[in-house]
Amino acid sequence: MTTTSARPDLGIAIHHLREADLATADDVMRRAFGTFLGLPDPAAFMQTADYVSTRWAADPSAAFAVTVDGEVAGSNFAACWGSVGFFGPLTISPHLWDRGLGRRLMDPVMERFEAWGCHHVGLFTFAQSPKHVELYRRFGFWPRFLTAVMRRAVPTDGPTAGWSTLSSLPQESRADAVAACRAVADEVFAGLDLEREIAAVGRLGLGETVLLGAEDALDGFAVCHLGGGTEAGEGLCLVKFGAVRPGAGAGERLGRLLDACESLAARRGMAHIDAGVNLARVGAYRLLADRGYRTWLQGVAMHRANEPGYSHEGAWVLDDWR
Numbered sequence: 001m002t003t004t005s006a007r008p009d010l011g012i013a014i015h016h017l018r019e020a021d022l023a024t025a026d027d028v029m030r031r032a033f034g035t036f037l038g039l040p041d042p043a044a045f046m047q048t049a050d051y052v053s054t055r056w057a058a059d060p061s062a063a064f065a066v067t068v069d070g071e072v073a074g075s076n077f078a079a080c081w082g083s084v085g086f087f088g089p090l091t092i093s094p095h096l097w098d099r100g101l102g103r104r105l106m107d108p109v110m111e112r113f114e115a116w117g118c119h120h121v122g123l124f125t126f127a128q129s130p131k132h133v134e135l136y137r138r139f140g141f142w143p144r145f146l147t148a149v150m151r152r153a154v155p156t157d158g159p160t161a162g163w164s165t166l167s168s169l170p171q172e173s174r175a176d177a178v179a180a181c182r183a184v185a186d187e188v189f190a191g192l193d194l195e196r197e198i199a200a201v202g203r204l205g206l207g208e209t210v211l212l213g214a215e216d217a218l219d220g221f222a223v224c225h226l227g228g229g230t231e232a233g234e235g236l237c238l239v240k241f242g243a244v245r246p247g248a249g250a251g252e253r254l255g256r257l258l259d260a261c262e263s264l265a266a267r268r269g270m271a272h273i274d275a276g277v278n279l280a281r282v283g284a285y286r287l288l289a290d291r292g293y294r295t296w297l298q299g300v301a302m303h304r305a306n307e308p309g310y311s312h313e314g315a316w317v318l319d320d321w322r
């Protein structure tokens with residue numbers, strides 16, 4: 001999106017989200033979800049977790065606002081993982097629902113995916129809401145498998161070996177490690193690349209990137225948010241993305257990756273750990289359940305053109321696209 005689009009008759013404009021509008025956009029986001037979910041205090045939704053500021057800071061050019069008579073009425077965020085794109089959270093202030101504003105905020109994210117050249121594009125939404133499913137269907141998305149966001153208490157049985165973090169490597173080795181992460185992701189799905197997410201976590205101090213196995217030939221990696229002011233929230237480690245090399249032994253590798261993330265969470269004093277998984281990734285879901293993870297939030301993944309992407313039995317991947 002290069003220009004501001006406006007319909008002067010309605011006082012509605014779509015533009016990039018400005019730093020000065022982050023607090024309002026954050027408040028709208030919390031009240032929108034809190035109202036939809038029927039929380040007693042909608043503005044307290046997600047407590048100390050932060051999506052609006054972190055996603056804006058990660059890439060302001062992919063953060064969009066709709067304004068009505070100059071006031072921020074909603075926002076939406078696009079993310080690029082190489083050949084994969086997803087968006088959210090899309091939120092509109094509750095008093096302005098059902099007036100076409102959400103639909104308007106879809107246009108700039110679809111333009112971003114086009115500009116980035118993302119092949120596989122999707123989102124996470126409320127499976128029980130006909131409105132949500134229909135809103136996104138009109139932009140070419142189709143509901144596929146459920147995605148479960150799962151949680152367990154961080155185990156206290158001591159640290160595990162065989163992993164490191166990107167931030168612990170000397171500066172001169174980090175580019176190679178990020179390239180090794182790219183190689184793992186590319187084996188999972190051609191062109192899948194978490195470089196932007198890894199860079200944002202490092203630059204903004206949101207958490208750590210966990211490297212599993214030898215640095216030059218990784219078995220897997222995970223991008224983790226840790227604590228308040230991140231997408232995790234106080235006392236929580238969120239595995240925003242985790243993947244291991246597919247093929248023979250992938251289940252064992254994902255188990256070791258989870259050991260590593262849990263050790264990181266314990267080391268950083270987190271009480272709980274969250275990981276999301278699409279239920280088409282049957283082995284990965286079973287593994288989480290067997291390790292004592294329990295689903296606290298469940299939605300549906302909608303994929304453009306109904307393509308499976310990397311949500312299938314052979315993919316040992318953790319993410320939730322929220």
Ligand SMILES: CC(C)(COP(=O)(O)OP(=O)(O)OC[C@H]1O[C@@H](n2cnc3c(N)ncnc32)[C@H](O)[C@@H]1OP(=O)(O)O)[C@@H](O)C(=O)NCCC(=O)NCCS
Binds near residue numbers: 088090124132
């Ligand atoms: C979801 C949300 C962003 C939508 O914003 P909105 O401005 O209310 O949505 P719009 O008015 O642009 O579009 C809604 C569409 O759904 C349609 N719709 C509503 N109920 C429907 C139903 N039961 N069946 C089919 N379509 C339905 C409306 O008709 C409308 O389409 P139209 O404008 O072509 O008539 C907003 O409701 C919100 O902030 N919800 C809380 C947070 C949230 O859930 N965010 C999305 C997370 S994935």
